[in-house]
Amino acid sequence: MKDRNHLSNVGLSHEVNIIENGLIDIPMLQLLQPDGTPHDDANVPDISQELATKMYKTMQYIRVLDDRMIAAQRQGRISFYLASTGEEAAAVGSAAALTDNDLIMSQYREQGALAYRGYTTEQFMNQMFSNEKEPNKGRQMPIHYGAKELNFMTISSPLGTQIPQASGYAYGQKMAGEEAVTICYFGEGAASEGDFHAGLNMAAVLNCPVIFFCRNNGYAISTPADEQFAGDGIASRGIGYGIKTIRVDGNDIMAVYAATKEAREIALAENCPVLIEAMTYRLAAHSTSDDPTGYRSREEEDKWRAKDPIERMGAWMASKGWRDEAEDKAFVDNMRQEVLDELKRVEKVPICPIEEIIEDVYDTPPWHLKMQLEELKTHIKKYPQAYPKTSGRLTNG
Template sequence: MKDRNHLARVSTTHQVHIIENGLIDIPMLQILQPDGSLHKEAKEPDLDKDTATRIYDTMEYIRVLDERMIGAQRQGRISFYLASTGEEAAAVASAAALSDNDMIMSQYREQGALAYRGYTTSQFMNQMFSNEADPNKGRQMPIHYGDKPLNFMTISSPLGTQIPQASGYAYGQKMAGNEAVTICYFGEGAASEGDFHAGLNMAAVLNCPVIFFCRNNGYAISTPAEEQFAGDGIASRGIGYGVKTIRVDGNDPLAVYAATQRARELALEESCPVLIEAMTYRLAAHSTSDDPTGYRSREEEDKWRAKDPIQRMAKWLEKKGWYDEAANKKLIEKSRQDVLAALKEAEKIDVCPIDDIVTDVYDEVPWHLKEQVDELKAHIRKYPDAYPKTSGRVK
């Protein structure tokens, strides 16, 4: 029988013993150097040409998507957007190391993971324009994606809610005997939420096969990491909760792939949680509502531009003989054309009928909600110019 004595593993001392911050030096896995060459002691992960080029192509596509959608927001065509510039490797390379059966629970900067799984440009656009083809039926802000066939849980706005949910979902996978894990993405800012601590503790105690993937990108909106916590990043917290922990260079696609691949093996083989802290940097603004020039310098950004994950992987692919510059230029141009075409098409699709707000929720709509919908329609009819997309559909 398991020893229930919680002091069984505790050593003793007979003098006051202070454990100081930094006592444990947590190393960071790095395989690729910025010039695309392998570090001398690094072992290249088992990555075939098709998977490697798919990772690279997806990162290039996401950068194009981000650029176009920021532009669309500035033009007033969508209301909000979050770019992942500089962090593409963290989402894409980690998703590549998973099985399609694994559940992804995202925060809001992991569009690369969804694109890697096959989410189309049209699907991205329909969600961001909240039109009739949007599976969320316009109930979510832009970039709150979700896709059941691709095992990608719908994103929620509140920070950290997906963390305990991931522990619970992974526990269900374990109980069902599934050969699958759950990966949960979040930023270091979300790790300050209570849900982070509850989720990790739950996963550790119940031995849930979940990968907690923290993108430590240096800032929680405008708050730098050194003003968020005094400890050794987020990795040290995993150790404190008894969770197997890996720290990785989040701008190194090969290292991210290798770390996630190993984390998945551990989660399945030992039925346990694993925390990955990916050290990266958000080159873009936090969102289209943010201006990073107010809290960081251009010099700081330029230092991280030299560690661009896309450029780093391109150089590695070139050394492998897997990179074609002409083909890559065609890929980028095609991505731009596809995004622009899908954007224009999504704009033409009608928004969902007003009545869907209630009829798609209730079998029999309560009287008080019917009254509210009627009042809303009357308001729209009174001010049709303020609601150009909606007014024509109000009866």
């Protein structure tokens, strides 16, 4: 394989081994071992204590947020949730390697990247409760975040649609002469969509400064990776499209940070795409609508719990004298209280008036939408017990 297909300077060999049946064997970059100690030959990034602490605390915060919001869904307070438990390092480590000018196009398990950029607990709650303070006016289902001020594109439900969009946006960044890239997150399951292939080929041919970041967490809902593809993961596809590619331990936040930082530098300097495959594991259910006990064992999960990304980084920080267990506990306790307090407060915020449902598409709502709105109002008035929140927001009769 040509050298142009591989990242350098992050401890990864340029060699790609051809094995049986033409398959390739791609090595994985890992800097920290599961116990937090660096590998003997590891070139761990020389980051500041301030940056390391922000990364570490963001992962802790997301773990707290996920736990609390799963409980809220079980209590019927929100309708749906997707946790990133076990995958926090992939989102947070990559986001930390970007600049605020870089655009993030997410799938639906990158709340860590959004929190790292400053999305507040109140904003998370407004979105998940679909209230009148949410920028999208409550029209998205929970966890479909978006924040224009943070350069975070609003998430959409269909899998993979953001991949060709990321290529197009990055092409625009290049044409405008911006010193910025687009990062596009997706899971290995989404890589089975046609949009994945269209997006990667477009980026490779048009030389778009985009980072394709695949979280390979082992499962596409209940379908394990070995039933999704016969090749060597997703990294081999990047090589096939002529894209610079690296596979990284997705539970090693320092390896993720190092890979993404260099990927960004290469994408900008050479105006080209880079593919990162982060090997991780979804410890939580796919969503609150999923029961993973039906398709995987407790023993399998326990093997990955021993590789917990938060504990790994915490151990590394402790070895540098940057972590205090008492402060850790106090921070987590404070975050639990903050999330709970905001949840209780925000769930009382009203939803948008029903009239706004036909706004924002046409300058003036057409007659047929107005007619449908009146029919909806009549229906809600007839069955107010079925729409307790909505019925209280009816206006104009």
